Amino acid sequence: MKIFNKKYLSIVPALLLVTVIPVLIIVSILSLKTGRANDVNTSDGESYLAAMEDQDVRKVENGLRNPDRTQDQSTPSADETPGHEETTAFEQDEFKLLDIEGFVGSDQKSYTPYAFDKEEAEKLAKRVEEGELSLKELFKNTLFVGDSIMVGFSDYRIANPGNVIANVGAMMNPDLSNNIQAITDYNPEVLFLHYGLNEMGEEEYFLEKYIEDFEKYLSQLKENLPYTKIVVVSLWPVKDIAVENQSRLARVPAYNEEIRKSCIKFGVAYNENSRLFASNPDWYQKDGIHCVSQMYLTWINELIKEMGLY
Numbered sequence: 001m002k003i004f005n006k007k008y009l010s011i012v013p014a015l016l017l018v019t020v021i022p023v024l025i026i027v028s029i030l031s032l033k034t035g036r037a038n039d040v041n042t043s044d045g046e047s048y049l050a051a052m053e054d055q056d057v058r059k060v061e062n063g064l065r066n067p068d069r070t071q072d073q074s075t076p077s078a079d080e081t082p083g084h085e086e087t088t089a090f091e092q093d094e095f096k097l098l099d100i101e102g103f104v105g106s107d108q109k110s111y112t113p114y115a116f117d118k119e120e121a122e123k124l125a126k127r128v129e130e131g132e133l134s135l136k137e138l139f140k141n142t143l144f145v146g147d148s149i150m151v152g153f154s155d156y157r158i159a160n161p162g163n164v165i166a167n168v169g170a171m172m173n174p175d176l177s178n179n180i181q182a183i184t185d186y187n188p189e190v191l192f193l194h195y196g197l198n199e200m201g202e203e204e205y206f207l208e209k210y211i212e213d214f215e216k217y218l219s220q221l222k223e224n225l226p227y228t229k230i231v232v233v234s235l236w237p238v239k240d241i242a243v244e245n246q247s248r249l250a251r252v253p254a255y256n257e258e259i260r261k262s263c264i265k266f267g268v269a270y271n272e273n274s275r276l277f278a279s280n281p282d283w284y285q286k287d288g289i290h291c292v293s294q295m296y297l298t299w300i301n302e303l304i305k306e307m308g309l310y
Contacts, residue, residue: 093108093109095108095253095257096108097253098237098253098274098275098278100237100275100278100279102239102240102278102281103237103238103239103240103274103277103278103281104237104238104239104240104242104243104249104250104252104253105235105236105237105238105252105253105256105274105277105278106234106237106252106253106256106257106272106274107274107275108234108256108257108260108270108272108274109272110269110270110271110272110273110306110307111260111263111264111269111270112269112306112307112308113264113267113268113269114229114269114308116308116310117308117310118305118308120310121304121305121307121308121309121310122305123310124138124304124309124310125301125304125305128300128301128304129301135158135159135300136158136159136160138304138309139153139158139159139160139163139190140160140163141188141189141190142159142163142188142189142190142191142192143163143164143165143183143186143188143190143191143192144159144163144164144165144166144192144194145164145165145166145176145179145183145191145192145193145194146166146170146176146192146193146194146195146233147166147167147168147169147170147171147194147195147197147198148166148167148168148169148170148197148290149166149194149197149233149236149290150164150165150166150192150194151164151166151167151168152290152291152293152296153166153296154166156293156296158293158296158297158300165179165182165183166194169198170195170198171195171198171199172195172199172210172213172214172217173213176193176195176217177217180217180220180221180224183221183224183225184221184224184225187225187227187228188225188228189228189229190228190229190231190307190309191221191225191228191229191230191231192231192232192233193221193230193231193232193233194232194233194235195214196210196235196255196259197235197249197289199213200248200249200251200252200255201248201251202247202248202250202251206251207251207254207255207258210255210258211258211259211262214259214262215262215265215266218230218232218262218263218266218268219266222266222267222268229269229307229308229309230268230269231268231269231270231271231303231307232259232263232268232269232270232271233271234256234259234260234270234271234272234273234274235252235255235256235259236252236274236277236289236291237252237274237277237278238252238288238289239281239284239288239289240288241287241288242287242288242289243288245287245288249289256272260272269307271303271306271307273299273302273303273306276298276299276302277291277295277299280294280295280298283295283298
């Protein structure tokens with residue numbers, strides 16, 4: 001037995017060398033490869049971070065907020081526009097005049113070129129109505145751009161002044177033209193536009209020039225803001241007294257008809273709530289054009305549900 005032990009014990013060191021050395025070699029090779037791989041990954045990561053620093057941070061955030069929206073926002077067919085009852089046959093909608101006594105306006109349906117969850121929009125509208133969500137919080141990534149109608153959002157403290165780029169008497173030329181870069185730099189999640197009251201004229205060439213400029217700026221805004229929901233607000237219906245004082249305002253329906261056509265052409269949302277406005281005549285100011293804060297608050301509830309703001 002002693003002889004057996006001595007014999008085999010002398011072999012053990014040799015066996016250990018034969019077994020351990022190859023293992024050490026394999027481990028060394030794997031470690032070297034892993035180290036090289038880590039070097040490559042670290043370098044790639046550093047390059048990515050460096051590139052990200054050169055990106056417009058707000059654009060990145062906006063893209064993350066809207067992962068389902070792509071650069072291509074061409075107008076979809078009716079079958080490709082889920083989530084909004086009123087957009088299923090928008091191209092076949094016939095133009096209608098508003099038939100509420102004492103008002104001049106159009107009676108068109110709103111249009112959305114994007115899909116949205118109607119239940120979520122209605123839940124948010126309810127939260128706003130019940131005071132669970134402030135309007136300033138709701139509109140923190142929204143811009144209201146245009147004339148005196150948009151000025152109301154700041155005058156009535158519905159939105160922060162920094163979210164409103166509007167002036168009384170503003171027109172697309174020069175006001176919108178001068179602010180295109182500022183709007184682009186802000187890169188809002190939602191952009192509301194309202195122009196036309198101040199450009200309006202009785203002759204047809206005023207409308208033709210307006211639509212020419214309107215489509216030019218829509219094209220620029222869509223190109224500059226591929227992830228922004230652009231919502232064009234229709235010209236509100238005006239009271240008869242306003243038309244008596246300014247006969248050109250009788251053209252509100254004609255302007256809205258062409259504005260909506262352009263929105264569909266460019267795949268931009270169009271909001272019209274003419275019946276809501278004309279059904280609340282007491283909420284109009286004496287000029288028969290502008291409205292008091294209560295109208296804005298009621299209108300916003302409809303905006304959320306119809307335009308999919310959530």
